[in-house]
Amino acid sequence: MLAESRLVTMTGVGGVGKTRFALRLATEVSHVFSDGVWLVELANLPATADSSLLEQTVAEAFDLSDFSAQRPRRALADYLADRHCLLVLDNCEHLAEEATALVTYLLRAAPDLHVLVTSRKLLGCAGEHMISVPPLSVPDSSAPPGGEALELLGQRAAALGVPVTPASLDSAMEICRRLDGLPLAIELAAGRMHTLSVAEVLERLEDRFRLLTGGVRPGQPAHQTLRQVVEWSHHLCSEQEQLLWERSSVFAGGFDLAAAEEVCAGAGIAAEDVLDLLTGLVRQSLLVVERRSERTRYRFLETLREYGAQLLERRGQESTFRVRHRDYYQRLAAEAADDWFSPREVHWLQWARTEMPNLRAAMEYGLSHAEPTRSLEIAINLTRLRTWFFVGWPGEGRAWLDRVLRHARGQLEDDHAAATLRLTATAFAGWLTLCQGDPRAAKEYLVAIRSAPGREDVHGAVGLFESAYALLVESDERSVEMFARVLDDLRSAGVSAADRAMVETMRSIAASFFADREVALAVSNRHLENSLQQQVVWQISWAKWAVSLARSRHADHRGGLRLARESLRAQRDIGDQWGTVWGTHVVAWVLATELRARSDQGETPDTGHVEKIARILGGAYRLRQWTGVELTGLGPFRTATVEAEQLAQDLLGERAYLRAFEQGKFTGLPRAEAYHRVLELTLDEGPHAPTPSTPPAGTPERLTEREEQIAALIARGGTNAQIAQRLVISIRTVQTHVGNILRKCGLHNRQELVAWYLREHPEP
Numbered sequence: 020m021l022a023e024s025r026l027v028t029m030t031g032v033g034g035v036g037k038t039r040f041a042l043r044l045a046t047e048v049s050h051v052f053s054d055g056v057w058l059v060e061l062a063n064l065p066a067t068a069d070s071s072l073l074e075q076t077v078a079e080a081f082d083l084s085d086f087s088a089q090r091p092r093r094a095l096a097d098y099l100a101d102r103h104c105l106l107v108l109d110n111c112e113h114l115a116e117e118a119t120a121l122v123t124y125l126l127r128a129a130p131d132l133h134v135l136v137t138s139r140k141l142l143g144c145a146g147e148h149m150i151s152v153p154p155l156s157v158p159d160s161s162a163p164p165g166g167e168a169l170e171l172l173g174q175r176a177a178a179l180g181v182p183v184t185p186a187s188l189d190s191a192m193e194i195c196r197r198l199d200g201l202p203l204a205i206e207l208a209a210g211r212m213h214t215l216s217v218a219e220v221l222e223r224l225e226d227r228f229r230l231l232t233g234g235v236r237p238g239q240p241a242h243q244t245l246r247q248v249v250e251w252s253h254h255l256c257s258e259q260e261q262l263l264w265e266r267s268s269v270f271a272g273g274f275d276l277a278a279a280e281e282v283c284a285g286a287g288i289a290a291e292d293v294l295d296l297l298t299g300l301v302r303q304s305l306l307v308v309e310r311r312s313e314r315t316r317y318r319f320l321e322t323l324r325e326y327g328a329q330l331l332e333r334r335g336q337e338s339t340f341r342v343r344h345r346d347y348y349q350r351l352a353a354e355a356a357d358d359w360f361s362p363r364e365v366h367w368l369q370w371a372r373t374e375m376p377n378l379r380a381a382m383e384y385g386l387s388h389a390e391p392t393r394s395l396e397i398a399i400n401l402t403r404l405r406t407w408f409f410v411g412w413p414g415e416g417r418a419w420l421d422r423v424l425r426h427a428r429g430q431l432e433d434d435h436a437a438a439t440l441r442l443t444a445t446a447f448a449g450w451l452t453l454c455q456g457d458p459r460a461a462k463e464y465l466v467a468i469r470s471a472p473g474r475e476d477v478h479g480a481v482g483l484f485e486s487a488y489a490l491l492v493e494s495d496e497r498s499v500e501m502f503a504r505v506l507d508d509l510r511s512a513g514v515s516a517a518d519r520a521m522v523e524t525m526r527s528i529a530a531s532f533f534a535d536r537e538v539a540l541a542v543s544n545r546h547l548e549n550s551l552q553q554q555v556v557w558q559i560s561w562a563k564w565a566v567s568l569a570r571s572r573h574a575d576h577r578g579g580l581r582l583a584r585e586s587l588r589a590q591r592d593i594g595d596q597w598g599t600v601w602g603t604h605v606v607a608w609v610l611a612t613e614l615r616a617r618s619d620q621g622e623t624p625d626t627g628h629v630e631k632i633a634r635i636l637g638g639a640y641r642l643r644q645w646t647g648v649e650l651t652g653l654g655p656f657r658t659a660t661v662e663a664e665q666l667a668q669d670l671l672g673e674r675a676y677l678r679a680f681e682q683g684k685f686t687g688l689p690r691a692e693a694y695h696r697v698l699e700l701t702l703d704e705g706p707h708a709p710t711p712s713t714p715p716a717g718t719p720e721r722l723t724e725r726e727e728q729i730a731a732l733i734a735r736g737g738t739n740a741q742i743a744q745r746l747v748i749s750i751r752t753v754q755t756h757v758g759n760i761l762r763k764c765g766l767h768n769r770q771e772l773v774a775w776y777l778r779e780h781p782e783p
Contacts, residue, residue, distance in 0.1 A: 024148045025126055028136040031152035033322040034203030034245040037137040038109050040152050045107050045135060052133070054104035057081060061118075062110040062321040063272035063376040065383050072379075073117045075412055077106070082691075084411025084596050087647030088457040091414070092121060094647055096128035098690075103131035110321060111138040119144055154200030157192075164188050168195035168205055175209035175304070176217070187217035194221050203322060204248040210304030211255065224251065249326050252305060262287050263296045264305065264319075265334065268327030269344040272376025273309060273318035282343045311740050312373075341384050348374065348381040349397050356403035360517040362554040365593065371406040382419060391427035392437065395444050398423055399480075402447040403518060408597045409557075411646070413451045420448040442471055446480035450487060456649025458492045479505075479514060483522050490525065494654035496533035499542075502526035520558060523549070527565035532655040536573040543569040560589035560598060568605055576613035583609050584702050591698055591755075592725070592748040600648050603639040603701045604660060607632055611663035614670075624670050630679040631700075633667045636660070637683025638697030645690065695755045722763060729756045733769060734776040 029037050045056045059080040064072065074091035078084075078098075085094040099106075106125070111118040119142045122134050126144075136142060141149055155167035172191055173183045183191045194217070198204040211220050253261055266283040267274060274282075276294055284290040297317060300306040305323060309316045319327065331337045351374075355367040371378070378397060385394030398419040401407065407416035424444055449464030465488055468474055468481055482505030490498035502525055509519050523546045530542040547562040563586040571579030587602030610632045618624055639660070643650070650657040668676040683700060685693035698704075704723070722730065725746075732742045739753045746753075757769070766772050 024146070025132070026122060026134045026136070026142075026144055026147045027150060028138055028141050028147055029150045029152050030138060030140060032245065033139065033325075034201050034320075035152050035154055036202035037152050039202060041107055041109065041135055041137050045105055048105070052103055052105045054102040056105045056107065058107045058109060060109050061114060064114060065271065065380055066113040067383050067387065068114060068117070068379075069418075070117045070120060071418060072415065073114055074121055075415060077108070077121065079412075083645075085647040086408075086411070086413055086455055086597060086600075087649055088414065088452065088455040088460065089647065091412070092124055096125060099125060099129035099132050101131070102129065105133045105135060107135045107137075109137045111136050111142065112140055115140065115142060118142055155195075155202055155205070157195045157200040160196070164192040166195070166200075168198070168200040168202075171202060172205050172209055175206060176212050179209070179213045181212045181216075183217060190217045190221045194224065197221070197224055198248060201245050201248070203320065204245050206304050207248050207252045210252070210302065213302055223255070224248075245322070249323065252303065253326070253330070256303070256305075257296075257299070259288050259292065260296050260299050261330075263293065264300060264323075265327045265331040266336075266340050267317075268319065268324045268331055269337075269340045269380075270318075270377060271380040272374075273316045274377070275314050275316050278347065278377075279317070281347050282340065312369075316373075338388075344377070345381040345384045345393060348378050349393055352378065352397045352400040352404070356400035357515045357517055359404050360515075360520045360553055360555055360558065364555045364557055367404060368406065368409045368557065371401060371404055372410050375410065382423070386423065386426050391423050392440060395420075395423045395427060395440055399440070399444055399447060402451065403521075405521070405557075407451060408454070409595065411596050413454055417448050417451040417455070420444045420451075424448070438472070442468060442474060443480045445471075446484040449484045450480065453484070453487050453491050453652065455647075456652035458652035461488060461492065461652070479509060479518055482508065483525065486522075486529075487525055490529045490532075490655065491653050494658065498529045499526065499534050499538070502529055516553070520550070520555070524558070524561050524565065527562065528568070531565050531568040531572060532659075539569040539573060540566075556589065557593055557595065557598075560586045560593070560595070560602075563589070564598075564602065564605055567609060571609040571612045574616070576609060576616065579609045580606065580613070587698065587702060591702075592746075592752050594748060594750075594752050596646055597648075599698060600639070600642045600646055601656070603635060603642055603697065604656065606701045607635040607639055607663050608659045610635070611666050615666055618670075626671070629667050629670045630675070632663065633671060633676050633679035634683030635697075635701050636664055636667065637680035638685070638700055639683075640680070641684040641686075641693065642697060645694070691755070692758070695758070722760060726756050726760050726763075729753060730760055730772060730776050731780070733757070734773045734780075 029041055031037050042058070045058075049056045057080050059077050061073070061076065064076060070092075071090055074095060078091050078095045081095070081098060083094055083098055085091055087094075108118060108122070115138065118136070118138075122136070122142060123144050125132055126134065126146075141147060155171060157166050157168045158164070169183075169192055172195055176183050176191075194208055195205060198208060208220055208224060211223070215223065253264065256264065263279070263283055266288075267279055269282065270278065276297065279297060280290045280293045284293055288296065297306065301308055301317070306317050306319060309318065318324075328337070331340065351370070355371065359367045378401065382394040382397050385391055385397075398416065402416050402420070407413040424441065427441070445464055445468055449461050449468070452461040452464060465485065468484070474481065482501075486498050486501035486505055489495040489501055502522055505522050506519060506526065509522065527543040527546045530539045534542065543562070543566040547559070547566050550559045550562040563582045567579040567582035567586060569579075570576075570582065583602065583605045587599060587606065590598030590602050610628075614624055614628065614632065642648075650660060667679075671679065683697065685696045688696060728746065729742055732745065737745070739750050739757070742753045743750045757772075760772060761767065764772070764775055766775060
């Protein structure tokens, strides 16, 4: 059915195994879909999530980002338009209306897209086919022991070191019958087998059912059986474990030990006991452990989280712990915004990416409980941290700021502090709009700020926005001095180095475009020195970007090119998709500036050099297409790009220029590979950039220092996630390096890579 029908919805009660069944089915038919199978887990999204957030979540599963002002579904539809793939949307029931609209839109936009949905109810889309997910098979009492349910119970028991034996087989089979073959119920029962025998689990299970309902009745609804098992599991927990289960239900998308200690401790739970209590819940199969980085995270299956939330509400403590949850993430967001201009910069950015579901939940709580100023502070601090650029969705930041401002209307006029908060949020929304290349909307924010009372008392975000508007929309050379005045005001007010750093970056860029040689180099070099001193990895890459531009525009073309490529390498390794767009552009600008200078001196341009500029411009154009970056609202950036394009076209002729431009887009390659080829071309790396050190044909290409590092870590058993954490780079970057290593060495998989590395690097 799935290969033939474009939309299939799997329905069934919670805990029946819809996700497990969907993933198994998707795996079985994956060979049919040439562009793969993609899973999107929606349980982490709140029921109040709007359509844009759902669209963005689906887009992120495809590793997409979008810096434009358009809705995320546009970028998603463009990506899927010519792809034959299967999209699995898991746990849609709380967002049924939004999911229905999105699925309908995507199926129309992408003719070869198929969608598999898991939900407790149908979406109601045209052409939707339903599969009712049954429990695992359980033979009746007259048949020999066997079936899927028994197999699952046996697997879980064996994993605990207490395998089902022939002597306990009948009791195990009876447990499966009592639990109606429900996978989650069987998992919970198996979780008791590390302290109870199979017969004892069966006995306790029957006693509990009898207490709750007067006994298990044949044919009772599956959801009732599951509810009884969940209640039984809760009853067998210690009192402290019960409290922790209930309180930790306030987390969205998981949590770590520090968060559990901060939010859940107190009133019956000592902070020092939280780790042991978490361990107890894990041993009982109530809590899932995730180790994707150096910090262990925990999460409940959605059915168990919902049960905990119901009990917390029944105790009358839901608001207490949701407030503690909100306050915890509000405090950390403020700490991150103040501390990012330090060696902890990447830590805080990765923290924000990981904790985004909890940060969203904290903002939602403030909106739903008439405390929008708390939500506004979180949204502002995430913008100060530059989170939205790092995760690749500035539109989400703008949407949060706008949404909270609407909710807070009337509450932000009472006093000076509230007015300052409102103006700061408006300015940051305008700043994000500028970066999206949407000057018309940015103008509306600017008018709103300039007409607001108290504007003269607010600096910081307002000054950044006004100065950036002058730079990016008006291409006004006075923006250099405007940024300088903002910095003076911030220093006088004792504002944190983190907030000054953002303004310093923009002043460096403005000076590089518009100031004379002395000012441009002094301003940009000073910012680079400050960033290097603070060991701010991402900020250093942008400081080098500005210095490279300043040097190239003032005759130091070689120095400018070296720094431009250093900046681009750093942004690639960090996983900064916004930065790599502009890193590619600045290399093209620098090369074009040098070419123009040589032409002005009477040198005959080298055709190969001009063609390379055209190819890099083609690659830069494709990166803009993928990320939605708009040049129209970014004045100096657009001017520099148009000048480079015009120079290359004049020297090559239109036909030769377009041919080289198209070559640089690597149109025939998959997106991920094309992305890395563009960067290789721009960085003068790989087969597209032969250098005097290129080995003769027929010999393996030399690995870069980073590739050697990654090969060594793979040989030691490291996963992509572990390597990314170790080297402070993104998983996508690791995947790219692994692909390059395999290609350069003529290998096909990681196993061959390990064997090759051990052969080439024998132990001394």
